[in-house]
Amino acid sequence: MTQDSDSLQGYANTVDAAGASRIQVRGLGKTFVLHNQGGTRLPVLQAIDFDAAAGECLVLAGSSGAGKSTLLRCLYGNYLATEGSIRIRDGNDWVELTRAPEQRILQLRREVIGYVSQFLHVIPRVSTLDVVAEPLQQRGAGADEARERAATLLARLQVPGRLWSLPPATFSGGEQQRVNIARGLIGGHPVLLLDEPTASLDADNRAVVVALIREALAEGRCLVGIFHDEAVRDAVATRLLPLHPPAVTEAAPAGKLAAVAG
Amino acid sequence: MNDTNASAVVRDEHYNFGYLDESTKRMLRRALLKAVAIPGYQVPFGSREMPLPYGWGTGGIQVTASIIGSDDVLKVIDQGSDDTTNAINIRRFFGRVTGVQTTERTAQATIVQTRHRIPETPLAQGQIMVFQVPIPEPLRWLEPSETETRTMHALAEYGAMHVKLYEDIARHGRIATTYDYPVMVNQRYMMRPSPIPKFDNPKLDRSPALMLFGAGREKRVYAVPPYTSVKSLDFDDHPFAVETWSGCCELCGATDSYLDEIITDDAGGRMFVCSDTEYCATRQESGETGANASKEAA
Amino acid sequence: MSRTDPHQPLLSVRGLTRTWDGVHGCHDVSFDLFPGEVLCVVGESGSGKSTLLQAVSWQAAPESGSVRYDTREQGLVDLATLSDARLRLLARTDWGFVRQNARDGLRMRVSAGANIAERLMAVGGRHYGELREVAGTWMEKMELDLGRLDDAPASFSGGMQQRLQIARNLVTHPRLVFMDEPTASLDVSVQARLLDLLRRLVADLGLAAIIVTHDLAVARLLAHRTLVMQGGRVVESGLTDQILDDPHHPYTQLLVSSILQS
Numbered sequence: 153m154t155q156d157s158d159s160l161q162g163y164a165n166t167v168d169a170a171g172a173s174r175i176q177v178r179g180l181g182k183t184f185v186l187h188n189q190g191g192t193r194l195p196v197l198q199a200i201d202f203d204a205a206a207g208e209c210l211v212l213a214g215s216s217g218a219g220k221s222t223l224l225r226c227l228y229g230n231y232l233a234t235e236g237s238i239r240i241r242d243g244n245d246w247v248e249l250t251r252a253p254e255q256r257i258l259q260l261r262r263e264v265i266g267y268v269s270q271f272l273h274v275i276p277r278v279s280t281l282d283v284v285a286e287p288l289q290q291r292g293a294g295a296d297e298a299r300e301r302a303a304t305l306l307a308r309l310q311v312p313g314r315l316w317s318l319p320p321a322t323f324s325g326g327e328q329q330r331v332n333i334a335r336g337l338i339g340g341h342p343v344l345l346l347d348e349p350t351a352s353l354d355a356d357n358r359a360v361v362v363a364l365i366r367e368a369l370a371e372g373r374c375l376v377g378i379f380h381d382e383a384v385r386d387a388v389a390t391r392l393l394p395l396h397p398p399a400v401t402e403a404a405p406a407g408k409l410a411a412v413a414g
Numbered sequence: 415m416n417d418t419n420a421s422a423v424v425r426d427e428h429y430n431f432g433y434l435d436e437s438t439k440r441m442l443r444r445a446l447l448k449a450v451a452i453p454g455y456q457v458p459f460g461s462r463e464m465p466l467p468y469g470w471g472t473g474g475i476q477v478t479a480s481i482i483g484s485d486d487v488l489k490v491i492d493q494g495s496d497d498t499t500n501a502i503n504i505r506r507f508f509g510r511v512t513g514v515q516t517t518e519r520t521a522q523a524t525i526v527q528t529r530h531r532i533p534e535t536p537l538a539q540g541q542i543m544v545f546q547v548p549i550p551e552p553l554r555w556l557e558p559s560e561t562e563t564r565t566m567h568a569l570a571e572y573g574a575m576h577v578k579l580y581e582d583i584a585r586h587g588r589i590a591t592t593y594d595y596p597v598m599v600n601q602r603y604m605m606r607p608s609p610i611p612k613f614d615n616p617k618l619d620r621s622p623a624l625m626l627f628g629a630g631r632e633k634r635v636y637a638v639p640p641y642t643s644v645k646s647l648d649f650d651d652h653p654f655a656v657e658t659w660s661g662c663c664e665l666c667g668a669t670d671s672y673l674d675e676i677i678t679d680d681a682g683g684r685m686f687v688c689s690d691t692e693y694c695a696t697r698q699e700s701g702e703t704g705a706n707a708s709k710e711a712a
Numbered sequence: 713m714s715r716t717d718p719h720q721p722l723l724s725v726r727g728l729t730r731t732w733d734g735v736h737g738c739h740d741v742s743f744d745l746f747p748g749e750v751l752c753v754v755g756e757s758g759s760g761k762s763t764l765l766q767a768v769s770w771q772a773a774p775e776s777g778s779v780r781y782d783t784r785e786q787g788l789v790d791l792a793t794l795s796d797a798r799l800r801l802l803a804r805t806d807w808g809f810v811r812q813n814a815r816d817g818l819r820m821r822v823s824a825g826a827n828i829a830e831r832l833m834a835v836g837g838r839h840y841g842e843l844r845e846v847a848g849t850w851m852e853k854m855e856l857d858l859g860r861l862d863d864a865p866a867s868f869s870g871g872m873q874q875r876l877q878i879a880r881n882l883v884t885h886p887r888l889v890f891m892d893e894p895t896a897s898l899d900v901s902v903q904a905r906l907l908d909l910l911r912r913l914v915a916d917l918g919l920a921a922i923i924v925t926h927d928l929a930v931a932r933l934l935a936h937r938t939l940v941m942q943g944g945r946v947v948e949s950g951l952t953d954q955i956l957d958d959p960h961h962p963y964t965q966l967l968v969s970s971i972l973q974s
Contacts, residue, residue: 258749580823
């Protein structure tokens with residue numbers, strides 16, 4: 153499933169198929185300005201270029217502080233890019249995320265870009281089943297249908313049924329993470345961003361997540377993820393994107409990983 | 415009972431006809447014309463100091479004084495009766511300041527001033543009822559601010575009145591208001607018909623007579639022109655209903671009039687008789703009887 | 713039901729300025745609000761956020777600027793062109809206004825049921841049984857004991873009064889609700905319950921809402937978008953998660969960094 157990207161050929165409006173480009177990033181830079189620390193400037197991303205296509209799992213690699221999480225958050229609109237362009241394909245249209253109105257970004261999050269954050273954002277009083285079902289309901293599914301699908305996913309991720317009616321606030325780290333993954337996968341988003349989805353999981357559950365990721369890729373989804381666990385990374389990655397603290401990077405196929413520093 | 419007669423009281427020429435000066439009467443008549451033009455709408459007027467305190471009918475007296483003419487025939491009742499102290503005093507007052515004929519016969523009166531009842535005898539075109547009103551504002555219980563209630567009337571914001579009826583039903587199982595029952599006049603303004611029993615509300619609806627309402631202390635007049643719709647507020651599933659009695663008037667046998675309960679002795683004896691004394695007496699004169707035709711209420 | 717076009721703003725505010733002394737208040741505020749969207753206005757005391765809410769809901773005429781609302785019958789109208797009667801009707805049917813102190817938004821000596829049903833009576837509801845039933849349904853929706861339908865809110869706790877006020881406002885299915893610090897007067901433990909209720913109601917009823925708050929956690933939980941106000945002006949606006957995770961303006965950064973992590 154490895155693909156060479158033809159990103160440098162420019163933007164292409166392609167029909168939905170494996171290999172169809174889904175994300176196009178050009179010259180992306182992100183610098184934080186900390187006004188309350190005397191205006192300190194913190195450059196984290198610089199001149200990032202890459203493409204990602206349907207059926208690909210692009211893994212961000214690099215040391216801590218290299219900007220991996222930052223890049224994911226930029227792709228989600230959670231962080232605002234300081235410079236450059238991020239284009240996401242929505243059906244037949246390309247959307248320039250850095251200039252999209254807020255309503256458009258909200259619509260993209262509902263229907264196109266899913267995000268599995270590193271830690272579950274806990275909302276009091278909402279049951280696990282409803283936490284997971286919510287993204288599917290926001291896409292228009294009925295409550296019962298969404299809950300059924302949520303149950304299937306939770307079962308797959310080996311979250312015990314007796315926990316489904318409880319809010320996940322008191323769950324273990326691993327349980328919360330699996331709830332988070334279920335919530336991220338359920339919506340069927342064509343693009344999925346994953347931030348350390350297996351960090352707290354045992355080998356058994358990691359295997360489940362790997363299988364789910366593979367299924368997602370087979371369905372033609374485009375994944376961009378951060379995986380610290382090398383075994384998981386090797387099992388799912390189709391390409392690596394090495395990142396360094398403000399240095400120019402470019403995409404390299406998985407086989408060249410060993411040759412890249414950091 | 416007295417028929418129409420020339421006033422037993424001699425007109426005192428020191429008073430202007432009708433007691434009020436002419437410009438006051440004109441001001442009041444203008445207010446009344448405006449009130450008639452906007453059925454149910456409260457029109458402010460310059461209420462004068464009258465020779466009796468507020469709360470004793472100064473509004474009704476001023477309305478009557480402004481419209482009465484020398485050929486009018488005046489009837490005054492208080493809770494249906496022509497011979498209570500108040501009715502007698504007001505009738506005598508008008509005798510002194512106008513010298514007009516007075517009567518106890520509803521059918522012969524041109525102006526009927528009343529406190530707390532509408533006569534049982536149906537009114538005819540050309541007759542005028544003048545009501546004495548304590549509180550003219552139906553929304554006062556809810557909203558103490560005059561500016562706010564005026565705005566509510568202007569915008570027909572009457573939902574709050576139904577809140578009161580809702581509360582009654584929630585608390586007592588039925589609408590508990592039995593007098594001064596709020597009505598919608600001409601499908602536009604909400605009005606208080608003065609403290610008449612709800613039994614009398616239907617008499618206001620499309621009556622051939624002109625109904626005038628005067629509140630002296632509050633300085634407002636309002637009116638219901640003849641043949642105007644007056645609908646008592648209710649709910650679809652708790653419709654407006656009048657009082658009923660299981661018996662009849664024990665003096666005249668009437669089953670269609672509002673009955674008062676009279677205590678007859680210290681042993682707890684009681685009887686039910688028509689509140690409208692003229693109606694009762696008229697029926698008795700024409701031979702109708704109830705159970706206690708021989709005993710007359712003192 | 714309504715012919716609300718999801719691509720047309722429900723509320724359009726341009727250059728809104730309202731002060732009570734020429735200086736203090738809100739200055740030159742502009743934003744759009746779409747159907748079903750929740751907007752939070754955050755700021756500290758004196759930021760002008762409450763004045764903004766008063767001005768947007770046309771409870772006080774602004775000195776300059778415009779507010780346009782997409783009415784059900786006439787489409788987009790400039791509120792300045794509406795008569796008093798029309799505005800009051802709008803406020804009673806298509807809008808809701810939840811005040812910080814529930815006592816200011818309720819009839820304290822009238823039963824809970826009558827409080828909820830009043831708006832329906834105001835627009836012609838004349839069937840006692842049906843009114844009572846609707847009121848009862850809303851009591852349950854707001855997690856109020858149905859057995860207290862005939863009790864006056866004077867005997868309710870603060871949290872219950874606030875929930876009753878919300879029910880009173882929602883009974884006519886308004887499309888837009890204004891809320892001024894809805895949880896500020898409540899104990900912390902009670903706030904969570906109310907916020908969860910609001911969150912679910914907004915989603916279930918497709919409500920658009922403008923919520924003024926000093927509490928960023930309320931914004932995080934309820935709002936899609938957030939405006940940050942300081943000294944009467946909007947200093948930053950954007951998606952709530954972006955504002956809180958990647959604040960740009962110095963004041964926003966100060967606000968966000970001041971939250972104590974629980």
